[in-house]
Amino acid sequence: MKSYSITEINSILNGELIGNPELIIQRPEQLERATSTDITFIGSTKYISLWKTSKAAAAIVNENFNVEPGEGRALIKVKNADLAMAQILEVFNPGPPELGVDIHPTAVIHETAVIGENCIIGAGCYVGKDVRLGKSVVLYPNVTILDKTSIGDHTVLWSGTVIRERCEVGSHCIIHSNVSIGADGFGYRPCPEGKGLIKIPQIGNVIIGNGVEIGSNSCIDRGKFSSTIIGDGCKIDNLVQIGHNSVLGRSCIMAGSSGLAGSVTLGDGVIIGGSASIKDHTTIHSGAIVGAGSGVMRDVAAGQTVLGYPACDSKDMLKQWVALRNLIKN
């Protein structure tokens, strides 16, 4: 890892350096685990007391916190230590894996695929018929992209991810490991003879906007017809399920293990908490928040926060929870 002097770090942050200006810093680390060449962060008053016993050489702290560097150590005081931390992580970022060659000879690329400038395609990848990759796309080893799918500039796909045929992924997206995009939606109709189920063809696709991030092992099914749509800037965590023909607006957040059944609509800036799930054909309007663990069975108004199972307005649900606890008192 690269190392930086504490004065170099302070000059990046434009903060106030207090204490030892000679320190050499090798990495950022948490207060409890830091050693004498580490820098740490104090963004909340509850961590101030840990500074004295921490072995960290230096800390970045909120400027209004009452804390002293101590013998031989240093503090950098800034307006917002959490935001400063994000800058420092960028500085110490050791960078992505190095695959060594641009297009690995074991990757299988169909002769009709169009590969943009500066793409990196790892070992064992498959790039199908009529696939189009933009500029500077990175496919880590063992990615599969099937026929006629297009991937925008600077998008990165991590290993094990599968994108099925005729899907569209925007630019500057990050799709983590073992994600499944464009699998068939879950749609059947009763067998005319009354026994069993017949599959409804799923001939639509998935359209993913720009700047979208999708967590590992998440699934986004293709539309029955038309498209499942993920708007620009959406951030989707791990193990998230998005059913066929769902439509997400811009900059929605879906936390881990949450799920949308089919044909759910999210407005812009909707936040879905971890493990929450949303009934099919429901609309969650812009700016609404669904609390963690909720089960949403009806539309949610713009800006509303809902909670619980079955979900209702969060204030009412908190009252219900109190009322239920009160039932068993005395």
Place this chain on the structure above:
Amino acid sequence: MKSYSITEINSILNGELIGNPELIIQRPEQLERATSTDITFIGSTKYISLWKTSKAAAAIVNENFNVEPGEGRALIKVKNADLAMAQILEVFNPGPPELGVDIHPTAVIHETAVIGENCIIGAGCYVGKDVRLGKSVVLYPNVTILDKTSIGDHTVLWSGTVIRERCEVGSHCIIHSNVSIGADGFGYRPCPEGKGLIKIPQIGNVIIGNGVEIGSNSCIDRGKFSSTIIGDGCKIDNLVQIGHNSVLGRSCIMAGSSGLAGSVTLGDGVIIGGSASIKDHTTIHSGAIVGAGSGVMRDVAAGQTVLGYPACDSKDMLKQWVALRNLIKN
């Protein structure tokens, strides 16, 4: 995509064509997103009002709906627009990816494996020792099948899927991307010295019937001994967990993110809603329905509908939810 005249489409559906008989249709599309070469569907009265402002050239509608084609447009009236839609999707189905060769030279197939007629095996697949593939099996790129597993005729495995050793998959199944079948069940016993856990060998397998569909990133663990069994015609959605030694009857449905702990038994035609989970060693008898989000902790009678966490009869649970809401009124 192929295109069809509106009269061709009507002759497939045996419906009543009203309005412009000259239209050429290029694809099915939703009312709101359709353009002038698209056909759409009106299967519910709540969408009738959208027809006027839709740009769709034509719509398939329920025959009892009161709607007019309008200038230059057409309607096809049928008994059931939703069922007609499934037929039309088949007509416009652009077909599966084209891998170009039957058995890709980068696929690794053990010399003892038996490959049926007309199989397609994509790049990067691994087919292990003594594996048997039936006729017309399709393995998309980067599928892994380990020793002694058998796959029935016409079954399709999408990319990234892994089927472990000694499992049996029936015919006409579809297994989507990144599915894991036959991983070890989750079984341990306390260490005799009282510290930690010792793994119980998981030497059983998974047996999957005919006509089963399994969604992407779902997991079906092998039996501790004996088998985990998925009956004919079961339809399993994405991110579903099926623990070791569970047994599903015929034509069960498990929606997205639902899960069965170990040794759960489902009768025939059981429906498990999205995100529902079932305790180990529980039996859900034939025809029962478990509502979305439920947590089932005891057996469910045949034909019963249960709901909630902990799940009970759905009528009782709905009453409980009302009673809880009433507690906080006034």
Place this chain on the structure above:
Amino acid sequence: MKSYSITEINSILNGELIGNPELIIQRPEQLERATSTDITFIGSTKYISLWKTSKAAAAIVNENFNVEPGEGRALIKVKNADLAMAQILEVFNPGPPELGVDIHPTAVIHETAVIGENCIIGAGCYVGKDVRLGKSVVLYPNVTILDKTSIGDHTVLWSGTVIRERCEVGSHCIIHSNVSIGADGFGYRPCPEGKGLIKIPQIGNVIIGNGVEIGSNSCIDRGKFSSTIIGDGCKIDNLVQIGHNSVLGRSCIMAGSSGLAGSVTLGDGVIIGGSASIKDHTTIHSGAIVGAGSGVMRDVAAGQTVLGYPACDSKDMLKQWVALRNLIKN
């Protein structure tokens, strides 16, 4: 499969053999599915009645159960049939898949990677720059390990699993199919212009102890900085989500589809039930138990059992559930 005489099996178990000593046993099987060359287990009184109609040749039973072998059949009486079963499963274990060669020629191994003695690396694996594999590591086909990650002795990685750069996996671990380790944590900060989100670099790693087992399609995100840590002997089931910077002590158990948001701390020996989820920055102290389906929103004391959504002490939650059911009586 190997076969054993009933006297050989009895000599392994040190039990009391009653009935026919001439039987040859080919496999262990459940009471209901067993045939005339199978041995089965009766570890609970509720299964005793099934013995008469079972076709099994022999059974291992608890010594205090009142059951007779019957004509031509045999019983082996032992203190604990369940523990004896684990021994018998080991005896009949047909062993792992045979990949035929130690390092398959289609595996891509970076020239700087260090591979220990007796490693097995399957077809289509990728082993990146500066990766270190200990002795007797097994990578089944299509595993991906990225730069600078180290894997300890005797650890087994099943197909489709991806371990990102700079992670550390201990010895004697088992990581099942399609697991994702070391993907970026889910961390963003608001865009300074107030529209959208900016990714916070995730430059930490994942450190996994010795003797850890991780179920298929589970996800463990890397630390934002510092590490996500899984202690020695932890057992993690399928489809489990572990957010960035979470820390698990020794011998924790997480059942299927459960999840930890970011920066959750588990003490030693914590048990998380199936489908339960834990809020970020929460601590579950040693020996605590979180019931299946729970949603935990605050710290849990050592040894406490919590249950429900929102989770509270299990005794209180059971009372709440009773009180709620009583509300709708008469």
